Each structure stands twice: as C-alpha cells, then as structure tokens.
Amino acid sequence: MHLDHSLSSSHSHHGPSAISADAHRPDGSRRALRIGLGGPVGSGKTATVAALCHALRDELSLAVVTNDIYTREDAEFLLREAVLPPERIAAVETGACPHTAIRDDISANLEAVEDLEDEVGPLDLILVESGGDNLTATFSKGLVDAQIFVIDVAGGDDIPRKGGPGVTTADLLVVNKTDLAPYVGSDLGRMAADAKAQRAELPVVFQSLRGDKGVAAVADWVRGQLAAWRAR
Numbered sequence: 001m002h003l004d005h006s007l008s009s010s011h012s013h014h015g016p017s018a019i020s021a022d023a024h025r026p027d028g029s030r031r032a033l034r035i036g037l038g039g040p041v042g043s044g045k046t047a048t049v050a051a052l053c054h055a056l057r058d059e060l061s062l063a064v065v066t067n068d069i070y071t072r073e074d075a076e077f078l079l080r081e082a083v084l085p086p087e088r089i090a091a092v093e094t095g096a097c098p099h100t101a102i103r104d105d106i107s108a109n110l111e112a113v114e115d116l117e118d119e120v121g122p123l124d125l126i127l128v129e130s131g132g133d134n135l136t137a138t139f140s141k142g143l144v145d146a147q148i149f150v151i152d153v154a155g156g157d158d159i160p161r162k163g164g165p166g167v168t169t170a171d172l173l174v175v176n177k178t179d180l181a182p183y184v185g186s187d188l189g190r191m192a193a194d195a196k197a198q199r200a201e202l203p204v205v206f207q208s209l210r211g212d213k214g215v216a217a218v219a220d221w222v223r224g225q226l227a228a229w230r231a232r
Contacts, residue, residue: 023232025117032063032123033229034113035222036102036139038166039150041132044176044209046074048150049129051215052222053083060226062125063088063116065109067101069131087120098131099138106143113143125226135164146225148218152177157186160194168198172205172221179208 025031037045049064056062064084066074068091075091078084090112094101101108113126128144130137139147149170151159154177160167167173173195181188188206195204205217 023229029122032113032117032121032126033146033226034126034128034144035146035148035225036128036130036144037148037150038102038130038133038137038139038170039174040134040152040155043132043150043152043155045129045132045150046077047209048148048174048176048207048215048218049074049127050078050081050083051209052127052219053078055215055219056125056222057084060124061120061122062127063090063120063123065090065092065112065116065126065128067092067094067098067109067129067131069094069096069098074129074131088116090116094131098133099136102128102130102137102139102143104140106140109143125222133166135159135162135166138165138169145229146171148172148174150174150176153181153186153188153191154184157181157188157191158194160191160198163198167195170202171225172203172218173199174218175204175206177208178206179210 023030037049039045053062053064064078066078068074070093072091072093075089078089079086092101092108092112109128113128116126117123147170149166151167153175175191178188203221207215207218209215
C-alpha cells in the first residue's frame, strides 16, 4: 500500500492559514512569508527543505534558516546540495533544546530572518527549519506564519495516534518516507486514519522523496499559503 500524496487532495479546498498579524517590515514593504518546518530527529526535515528549494527556486525568491544545537550541519548539507546560493542560507546554533529557539526565545531566528531580507531581499518565502525535536515542538506565531510538521514511517506507525502539538496543530502534517513502510512494518492506512482522528480537517500529505512525485504536494501547499499571503 503506497499512499504518497493521496490524502492531500481531499483537503485541498481548505483555505491556507498564514497567520501573522503583521505582513510588513518596518519600512512599510511587504515581508516574506515565513513557514516553519519541525519534527523529530531523522524524519526528513532537511531533505524536505532541500526538495522544496529545488521545486520553488525558479519561481520564487526564497531563503532558508536552519537550527542546530551546536553545529551548522543542516545548513552545510543544503550548501553541499547547492539548493540555493550560499548567501540565501543562514544557520542558527541554538545552544539548547531546539524548541527554545523556535518557540520561547525566538530572537536569534528573527535576527537571521531579518538579516536575510536586508541582505538578499526582497524575498517571497523564508523556510525556517527547526532542529530535531519531539512531538511537542511548535513554532511561535511571532516567528512563522504557518507550520509544517514532518514525521516518518520508520519512527513507528503509532506516531499519529500519540498526537502531541506538532502532530495535532501544525498547519500541514507530512508523513515522510512512505517507501520504507513495507520494510519497517508500518501500516499507512492506520497512520492515515489516526492522523485524521487527531487533526480533523487539517491537511495531511503522505510523501516519499524517492518517488516520482516527490515533494510536489507540499510545494503546492506552500504555493497556496503564499497566494493567500499576497492577497492580504
């Protein structure tokens, strides 16, 4: 059983949820839409960010902020993959639990976001990737306008049922690495039903970056968020 993106289509009619109250910079210009990506260690956040950059970089002006505790490893991966020019990738070393820098003290991330807009703007989109965290990881509404939470089938098909703020409240839930389900004993149908029970009408995408469609469904969701942002 391979669901790929099939669940996303059933939710495509639900409006985007860009949520920040202030869409402008201090000089009055419109700022970039900020989308946060969180999720457990190894779920595929950085690979999803890289795939989104490949999918969107020819049509949007975008940049990325990565978060690691003591290293710049995620940023270095993106630089090696040449997903964007180096000046469009910024790294934040949190020095503490990843959720601290995306929810509690967001100053370092805000500074990185604002510096990118100053140095390479105007930008349409900034992706802010959290360091690997647990199911409670969420972004401050003062930092991002919408949130993607990434889990993967290798972490166990009971993750959607366990819930947690990341799973239940993120604007988009991505169940990644669906190609591994037969090898790790994960039941995609069960994950889909549990995600529906936890999230009601909030959208869910089942994704394999190794498949033909790759990140297409998530990229379409991002485009929808950006269209709503521009219409404000």
